[in-house]
Structures are given as structure tokens and as C-alpha cells.
Amino acid sequence: MKLISWNVNGLRAVVKHDFKNIFDQLDADIFCIQETKLQEGQIDLELPGYHQYFNYAEKKGYSGTAIFTKTEPLNVTYGLEDEDFNHEGRTITLEYPDFYMITSYTPNSQQKLKRIDFRMGYDDVLWAHMQKLSKDKPVVLCGDLNVAHNEIDIKNDKTNHQNPGFSDQERAKFSELLDSGFTDSFRYMHPDEVKYSWWSYRFNARQNNAGWRIDYFVVSNNGKDMIQNADILNDVYGSDHCPVELDLDIKEK
Template identity: 75%
Template sequence: MRGDTLKLISWNVNGLRAVVKKDFIETFNTLNADIFSVQETKLHQDQIDLELPGYHQYFFDAIRKGYSGTAVFTKEEPINVTCGLGIEDLDTEGRTLTLEFPKFYLINSYSPNSQQELKRLDFKLSYNDALHDYMKKLSEKKPVILCGDLNVAHKEIDLKNDKTNHHNPGFSDEERQKFTELLDDGFVDSFRYLHPEEVKYSWWSYRFNARKNNSGWRIDYFVVSENGKNMIDKAEILNDIYGSDHCPIELDLNLEE
């Protein structure tokens, strides 16, 4: 913590062991976040010996090895840590990790991909509904910050080729509507709140030189409950940082009373 400012980073690393073999530690140290959330760890915690001096480490692993998973590294020890949403069918893939701090809840989410031909859309929508209900309930107690790869581009501005991707995974009407419903129910997309017209992406396919051509999607978010909106100080997409098919995103909070 820097005075009354808290720096949060979220990054889908697409395999924590893989990114550690690249520049993850150097990037981690340079960013110097107070809370650093990662998605798609693709491991069980006992499969990695990660030295991050000064940080508490919390993992929620998928039952299936090498798949999904979330983790949070935080300088301040949380009051409480909760793995999952409390719904067995939705909690086997290590997708939701909640840390309670004195002034807010942090939820790290790796939302399901609805997959080709939307074959997992029903599972994705069930997850979204359960996460929405969970966030709403927690927000009655204190502000909620949701971070992570939500696997949806909300508006046309949030992806390069909106017309050709309409109805594709991550840009189906159903997924976009669920995100709209969340925002309409008292939550704020922090990047769009501060940058209403800025075009910036957080994920690029490994195919067709997508990142070189900046043909991307904005599918990584910090979403803040309305009762915490006044804490939003800065929201950025750090698209000059490599190592994954996603780049990190940043949220700075002002915790002054």
C-alpha cells in the first residue's frame, strides 16, 4: 500500500509455470502490485515453488490437473479467503477465489469460455448468474471488486471485428446480456467508466499475427460495485507487457475516507 492508494493487477497468464519460465517474476516485481490476481494457472499448487517475498499466496485449483485455476498474491493478509461460489457443479474448475479485506471484497474470476458452437453456453450462463448473485449479496456488506478474464467482450468497441464475431464465443448476445444485467444491477466496468471511448484490448489470438496487428478483444475486467465507485482512481490495460495471450490490467484504488 502506498499511503491511501492500493494497486491491483489482474492477468490471465495462460499457464503459470509457462509464464514463470519467461519474464513473470521480473514483470511481477516491476509492477509491484499490492494485490496480484492471476487466472488460468493450469496447475495444482504443489506443482510449483513460487518465491514471492512479502506476499501471501492463495490458490484455488481445478480438480483436473493442467486446467483452469486461479490464484491471488497479496501483501496484506486477508481477513478471510473463500474458494468457489458454494455450488458444487460450478466449483470443480477452480474459477472463483474471494479475499475479504477491511474495506472491500476481491473476487478473482476465470469465467468459463462458451466454446465453439456455444456448446458450453448454458454452463457459462449458470456461472454468470451465480457469480452475479454472489457479488450482489457481498456488496450489501462492503464494496466488491471483481477482477479477471470474464471471457466476454461487452460492446462493439471492445473487439476489433465485431461484425464477423457476432454470435461467436465471448460475443454472443446471451453473454453480453448477462454482463449488461450485472452493470445495470449496481456494478461499474472500471475501464469503461474512466475511458468511455478508448479502444484498447487485453487478449489476442495466437493466430494470424493478431497481436502484431492489434486485432484483439477486451475480455479482462475490474468491475466495482456502485458503493465502491468513488474508490476508483485509475484503470489501465497494460498491453505493452507480453508473456501470455492476455496482457495484465490494472486498477488503482483511493482508500481515503
């Protein structure tokens, strides 16, 4: 089973360019999107063979997530169990027979970490959601998690220390999740590989590969043996992020 996650930085914008061709070429079983930046009725996206699920932010042109899946899920849940974190369309959970699929557009803690408390609260509620579900069956979390976990995951670690996405607090919080029984699939498959998934639009960052790895597939340890491959598709353009991929061995029942 092939899973793709991509922060498109505006779905309407990327659809006007090459999204459909990229989508068709990747041919994912489940394709997760973050930062859709749209409201219900603002896009008519024809994706034959896929069921479409959107979670919209209340604020127009902001945040938002979507999942396109070939297999209809058993259940769909929008948001988390704390309503404080459900106004920005950041989370969707699909239940399948063999696992749960969650996509997250994790809040950016913003300059001077002015939104760090909201960000930490979101992580706590999301982590609890994942831990609860993982007692039932494996959990796969994907999305723009807005954190470069270790120095290997960011080009300029020293100059970015305590910047949003590379603060000690955010990195420690992500460590908490992994320590509680979850695996960063890319780092599991590629312990020493340097590869990034986001580049600033400034300073020719992408051309210079001055990037950050902030887009992930995280798998609960009770599903770790399903991981076949994990990759970062940094030859795919159209956003300031590139897609990330996870291939799972899901036995047909």
C-alpha cells in the same frame, strides 16, 4: 492501492520466462492470476512479502486461479455457493476491512456455444455472490470474464457476432451485472478508448492489434468513488492476454 489481474495461460510457463521481473516491476498490492493450469505442489513460487492463495481445478493442467497479496485478508473463500461451479478452480474471494476482492476465470462458452448453459449458470451464481457481498461493503471483481461487452471492445465485431465471448447472450448477461449496481472500471475512466487485453495466437493478431477486451475490473457502485485509475497494460507480453490494472483510493484505518 494498486491491483493487477492477468490471465497468464499457464503459470509455470510464464514463470520460466519474465514473470518475476514483470511482477516486481508492477509492484501490485494485490496481484490476481487466472488460468494457472497447475495442481498443488507443482510450483514453488517465491514472492517475498506476499501471501499466496490458489484454487486448483480437479482436472490436471486446466483452468485455476491465484491471488498474491501484500496484506493478509480477513477471510478467504474458494469457489461459489453452488458446487456445480467449484470443480474448475475458477473463483477466489478475499475479504479486507474496506472491500471484497474476487478473481474469476469465467468459463468459455466454446465453439458453437456448446457450453453456454454452464457459462450462463456460472455468471448467475457469481453475480448473486457479488450482490450479496456488496450489501456489506464494496466489491471488486477482476479476471478473464470471457466477454467483449460492446462493439468498441472487439476489433472485428461483425465477423465475431455469436462467436464465444461475443454472443448476444453473454453480452446481455454482463449488462445485467452492470445494471444491478456495478461499474466496468476501464470504460468508466475511458469511455471512448479502444484498447484490448486478449489476442489470438493466429494471424499475427497481436501485431495487428486485432484483439478483444475480455479482462476486467468491475466495482460495485458503492465503491465507485474509490476508483482512481484503470488501465490495460498491453505493452506487457508473456501470455495471449495482457495484465489489466485498477488503482483504488483506500483510506488507511
